[in-house]
Amino acid sequence: MPRRSGRSEDQRTERMLGALAIAVLVLIGAMIVTVFVNAWPSFSSNGLSWFGPGGNVDTQLRAMQESTPLPGHDISYFRAWPLIWGTLLTTVFAVVLALVVSILAAVFLTEFAPAPVRRTLEPVIRLLAGVPSVVYGLIGILALAPLINQHLISNARKQSVAYVVQLNGADLTTATVILAVMITPIMVALIAGALESVPLPWREGSVALGVNRWRTIVRVSLRTARPAIVAATVLATARALGEAIMLAMVSGGRGFAANPLDGLTFLFEPVRPLAATIVQQSEGLTIAPLAHTIYAMAAVLLVSAALLSFAGWAAKQPLKQYGIRA
Amino acid sequence: MDPLMPPPVRRIALDREPHIAPPATSPNGAGSGAVVPSEAHRRLTRPDPATVRERMRIESVWLAYGENWVVRDVTLPVRKGEVLALIGASGSGKTTLLRSLNRLTEITAGAARAGRITLEGEEIHELEVNDLRRRVSMVFQQPNPFPMSIYDNVAYALAEQRPPRGRRRRRTAELEQAAQEALRRAGLYDEIAADLDRSALKLSGGQQQRLCIARALAAEPEVLLLDEPCSALDPISTATIEELIVRLRESVAIVIVTHNLQQAFRVADHVAFMHLGELIEYGPSEQVFDRPSQQRTRDYISGAFG
Amino acid sequence: MEAGGLVPAPARPIIVRPRRQSSASWPLIDRIGYWLCWATGIALCLIALAIVVFMFVKGIAYLRPALFVKSPAPSLQQSQSGGFLDPIVGTLIITAIGTVIAAPAGVALAVWISEYGRPVSLARAVESAIDVIAGVPSVVLAIFGLLVFSESFLGFLSQNAVNGSVYGRSFFAAGIVMAILALPLIVGSTREALAQVPDRVREASYALGKSRASTIRWVLLPSIRPQIASGIALGMGRIVGDTAIITILLGVTLTTEGVGSVPLIGTLRGTGSTLTSYVYNNSPAGEGNAPQKAYAAAFVLLMVVLALNALVTRLTGGRERGGRLSALRRALASRRPEWTR
Ligand SMILES: Nc1ncnc2c1ncn2[C@@H]1O[C@H](COP(=O)(O)OP(=O)(O)OP(=O)(O)O)[C@@H](O)[C@H]1O
Ligand SMILES: [Mg+2]
Numbered sequence: 009m010p011r012r013s014g015r016s017e018d019q020r021t022e023r024m025l026g027a028l029a030i031a032v033l034v035l036i037g038a039m040i041v042t043v044f045v046n047a048w049p050s051f052s053s054n055g056l057s058w059f060g061p062g063g064n065v066d067t068q069l070r071a072m073q074e075s076t077p078l079p080g081h082d083i084s085y086f087r088a089w090p091l092i093w094g095t096l097l098t099t100v101f102a103v104v105l106a107l108v109v110s111i112l113a114a115v116f117l118t119e120f121a122p123a124p125v126r127r128t129l130e131p132v133i134r135l136l137a138g139v140p141s142v143v144y145g146l147i148g149i150l151a152l153a154p155l156i157n158q159h160l161i162s163n164a165r166k167q168s169v170a171y172v173v174q175l176n177g178a179d180l181t182t183a184t185v186i187l188a189v190m191i192t193p194i195m196v197a198l199i200a201g202a203l204e205s206v207p208l209p210w211r212e213g214s215v216a217l218g219v220n221r222w223r224t225i226v227r228v229s230l231r232t233a234r235p236a237i238v239a240a241t242v243l244a245t246a247r248a249l250g251e252a253i254m255l256a257m258v259s260g261g262r263g264f265a266a267n268p269l270d271g272l273t274f275l276f277e278p279v280r281p282l283a284a285t286i287v288q289q290s291e292g293l294t295i296a297p298l299a300h301t302i303y304a305m306a307a308v309l310l311v312s313a314a315l316l317s318f319a320g321w322a323a324k325q326p327l328k329q330y331g332i333r334a
Numbered sequence: 335m336d337p338l339m340p341p342p343v344r345r346i347a348l349d350r351e352p353h354i355a356p357p358a359t360s361p362n363g364a365g366s367g368a369v370v371p372s373e374a375h376r377r378l379t380r381p382d383p384a385t386v387r388e389r390m391r392i393e394s395v396w397l398a399y400g401e402n403w404v405v406r407d408v409t410l411p412v413r414k415g416e417v418l419a420l421i422g423a424s425g426s427g428k429t430t431l432l433r434s435l436n437r438l439t440e441i442t443a444g445a446a447r448a449g450r451i452t453l454e455g456e457e458i459h460e461l462e463v464n465d466l467r468r469r470v471s472m473v474f475q476q477p478n479p480f481p482m483s484i485y486d487n488v489a490y491a492l493a494e495q496r497p498p499r500g501r502r503r504r505r506t507a508e509l510e511q512a513a514q515e516a517l518r519r520a521g522l523y524d525e526i527a528a529d530l531d532r533s534a535l536k537l538s539g540g541q542q543q544r545l546c547i548a549r550a551l552a553a554e555p556e557v558l559l560l561d562e563p564c565s566a567l568d569p570i571s572t573a574t575i576e577e578l579i580v581r582l583r584e585s586v587a588i589v590i591v592t593h594n595l596q597q598a599f600r601v602a603d604h605v606a607f608m609h610l611g612e613l614i615e616y617g618p619s620e621q622v623f624d625r626p627s628q629q630r631t632r633d634y635i636s637g638a639f640g
Numbered sequence: 641m642e643a644g645g646l647v648p649a650p651a652r653p654i655i656v657r658p659r660r661q662s663s664a665s666w667p668l669i670d671r672i673g674y675w676l677c678w679a680t681g682i683a684l685c686l687i688a689l690a691i692v693v694f695m696f697v698k699g700i701a702y703l704r705p706a707l708f709v710k711s712p713a714p715s716l717q718q719s720q721s722g723g724f725l726d727p728i729v730g731t732l733i734i735t736a737i738g739t740v741i742a743a744p745a746g747v748a749l750a751v752w753i754s755e756y757g758r759p760v761s762l763a764r765a766v767e768s769a770i771d772v773i774a775g776v777p778s779v780v781l782a783i784f785g786l787l788v789f790s791e792s793f794l795g796f797l798s799q800n801a802v803n804g805s806v807y808g809r810s811f812f813a814a815g816i817v818m819a820i821l822a823l824p825l826i827v828g829s830t831r832e833a834l835a836q837v838p839d840r841v842r843e844a845s846y847a848l849g850k851s852r853a854s855t856i857r858w859v860l861l862p863s864i865r866p867q868i869a870s871g872i873a874l875g876m877g878r879i880v881g882d883t884a885i886i887t888i889l890l891g892v893t894l895t896t897e898g899v900g901s902v903p904l905i906g907t908l909r910g911t912g913s914t915l916t917s918y919v920y921n922n923s924p925a926g927e928g929n930a931p932q933k934a935y936a937a938a939f940v941l942l943m944v945v946l947a948l949n950a951l952v953t954r955l956t957g958g959r960e961r962g963g964r965l966s967a968l969r970r971a972l973a974s975r976r977p978e979w980t981r
């Protein structure tokens with residue numbers, strides 16, 4: 009008898025847990041569907057030009073909020089390019105910067121750092137990885153932006169673009185630097201962990217052939233750690249893409265498409281990515297055309313996140329044949 | 335089998351042909367038959383004394399981990415043209431001595447050395463360490479091919495050691511030639527010529543170990559150190575590698591550590607017996623195995639240590 | 641020489657300690673890489689130091705005991721705008737709601753995936769769904785949540801306008817979405833811990849006639865409690881630190897505003913703020929713009945994160961100590977047996 013009851017208890021547990029799993033699945037499915045359904049009106053009325061350039065995004069958003077269509081345009085007229093461009097710029101710059109820094113730092117941490125340095129640096133990195141983004145935003149807007157405004161942006165430079173945009177330090181550079189500082193600790197932690205678990209025989213084997221330590225690190229350790237590097241990059245990119253609050257704080261509130269043709273000034277022009285725009289416009293979720301536009305931005309973020317995890321998966325495939333896994 | 339136990343080889347001392355099955359006339363047992371070629375090989379090719387030349391010299395060497403001296407006052411020559419086998423119970427310092435020959439001990443924190451080790455008359459501490467390791471290469475107990483293709487493994491040392499001129503990362507004809515040559519010397523080329531781009535980790539254990547030997551040979555070292563190279567392998571692979579070792583001694587000075595006394599007997603020309611860090615006996619292998627001068631050697635060889 | 645011979649009494653030898661391996665003989669490009677590593681490592685130390693010192697200096701400079709007991713007040717003067725009692729309470733409430741939901745759900749999901757996981761295709765799908773949650777920006781979760789909680793059948797979770805429309809912003813709403821945010825971390829660490837329990841533990845329990853469910857409940861889960869706890873602490877860190885969900889789903893009123901007359905439920909259906917939204921609103925980007933308050937609150941936030949971090953280290957430190965112990969055990973086992981003497 010006890011066995012019988014055990015089995016039925018088993019089935020009950022399995023069914024309950026399974027139901028929970030299905031609920032999570034349904035929830036996520038519902039989220040994806042909801043976002044796309046709500047985004048559709050914005051995409052369909054703008055067509056593919058939704059993604060293209062065309063006018064000032066902030067004016068377009070305000071028009072929707074005030075329900076007064078821009079002259080010559082539909083109420084849902086929207087051209088997201090400045091925001092997409094801002095997302096691309098901040099994400100790519102920050103991830104590339106963070107990738108280089110974190111690989112070097114992880115190698116330093118695992119291979120060269122003296123033991124006391126290492127013992128102090130490890131918890132600090134863990135702490136930095138856990139600092140809320142709003143704190144980073146605060147540092148960005150109260151410490152870094154004024155610094156850049158005072159010391160790096162000359163008055164001549166401000167004047168040179170004064171007719172389109174005001175430069176005040178809340179700009180691409182600040183956003184990129186703070187974003188990179190935010191994602192670097194996660195990447196360092198993941199990459200250093202992978203470097204530590206590179207099997208000793210591989211490293212010894214390389215050193216025993218008369219290959220110096222640096223080459224051994226580059227060719228054996230980093231190669232073996234590559235899936236972890238890819239995974240860390242994917243994770244960091246996802247965070248950079250989705251970072252809203254910090255970027256909303258340091259972006260200066262303007263949906264401006266920084267122009268590389270402006271030379272160095274480009275680096276000091278404001279940018280505002282998609283996620284930050286969603287936060288700043290969230291009050292408008294009750295106004296239909298604006299809400300559709302916001303969901304359209306969210307849909308773009310969702311698709312990018314999906315593409316990203318696919319890219320990460322694909323990047324890990326070539327090494328599978330050598331038995332290297334993340 | 336417990337790796338700490340020396341193999342049962344009592345009869346080696348009594349019988350010149352211990353444990354070795356008669357040549358192929360044996361109706362069954364490919365495994366035991368496979369030992370024969372190496373045995374035959376050794377009998378056939380005694381080293382030609384004319385080619386024997388001293389490459390390295392270990393003079394009154396002491397080695398320690400921290401304060402713990404695990405190799406004490408060892409003096410040995412390492413010669414090209416012959417194979418030197420290090421035998422002895424576990425913990426007697428064979429691996430430590432071997433690793434000190436290309437300064438791999440330096441990777442371990444707290445390792446220290448006293449005495450002189452010379453390569454072609456030069457103290458190895460005066461040499462640049464990566465140069466030294468290129469000239470004195472090592473193969474480990476566990477096959478450790480890198481997670482790359484077979485070709486990349488063999489070309490690795492050539493491409494990554496201090497390249498004499500410019501980068502040699504690209505797959506040049508010259509590099510390919512050298513890699514093929516190394517694979518041939520290691521007796522692996524014919525088996526895998528077709529798929530050099532396959533993952534090295536997909537080879538069998540014996541093939542992997544020969545690949546590791548090829549990898550070491552590719553850079554044309556002067557001395558090859560082998561630390562129990564066959565302990566993870568089956569008898570057939572072991573026989574192949576033993577043959578390989580005997581063939582290679584013409585061009586490379588070889589030091590091999592082994593727990594398998596029959597193997598030492600088959601491949602070595604000189605044998606050094608170590609016990610608790612001390613060199614107890616050194617001499618031509620027939621002498622050490624047949625007429626050991628020390629009681630401890632006799633005990634070890636006859637299995638009395640068990 | 642040929643005779644070998646016995647070693648003389650071990651006179652203390654002259655020690656040749658190896659020189660430090662230098663990079664001087666490396667090719668230039670390798671040396672550049674080596675020095676870049678050092679430079680980056682030192683730069684990272686300095687940046688970390690700068691951030692920590694900056695936040696401590698600013699935080700301690702503006703932190704007053706009174707800030708902890710006063711509610712925020714609407715004033716443009718930093719001296720008149722009160723403290724952050726309500727945001728602290730808000731953070732506690734949100735963290736509590738999020739954890740209470742996410743912890744059991746996360747553990748249950750992890751158990752289902754690793755111990756049951758049938759049908760396999762469903763398990764794969766659930767795995768990827770959790771990956772999706774981990775990768776989705778929290779703003780997206782937040783605006784999805786707003787849509788859901790504005791549905792009239794969920795009106796009991798937030799406040800309702802006279803015309804029947806549902807506000808959709810409340811502690812309930814924000815807390816529940818926070819639970820989704822924390823879910824992947826709890827699932828992840830529970831699954832990893834379950835994977836590390838050797839199969840023989842399960843088999844031993846089945847052999848005693850225990851059912852799978854009771855094995856999980858009485859054998860597996862107790863044995864991985866520290867890892868579950870550290871996953872929960874990580875999730876709490878995530879909840880405490882998130883701002884986007886709060887700004888969109890909590891209504892961000894200056895003080896905690898209850899709904900109706902039922903004491904606790906009323907508060908939970910109402911709006912309020914948390915430390916993160918307080919920092920945001922008092923930064924130059926927000927409406928309050930009181931940097932001193934923002935610094936002080938950010939400092940408190942940092943302390944909370946630090947505490948959660950220490951908790952995780954404590955919890956997983958137990959595992960590490962076990963690791964060190966087993967390393968020691970292995971080292972002892974490889975000591976040479978007595979018979980060699
Ligand atoms: N990295 C190390 N740190 C400290 N002591 C070590 C280290 N490696 C080896 N030893 C000690 O040095 C002594 C000699 O070890 P070694 O590995 O040289 O023996 P061995 O003859 O190769 O043994 P085996 O036949 O088991 O491989 C042993 O007592 C061992 O405990
Ligand atoms: Mg050994």
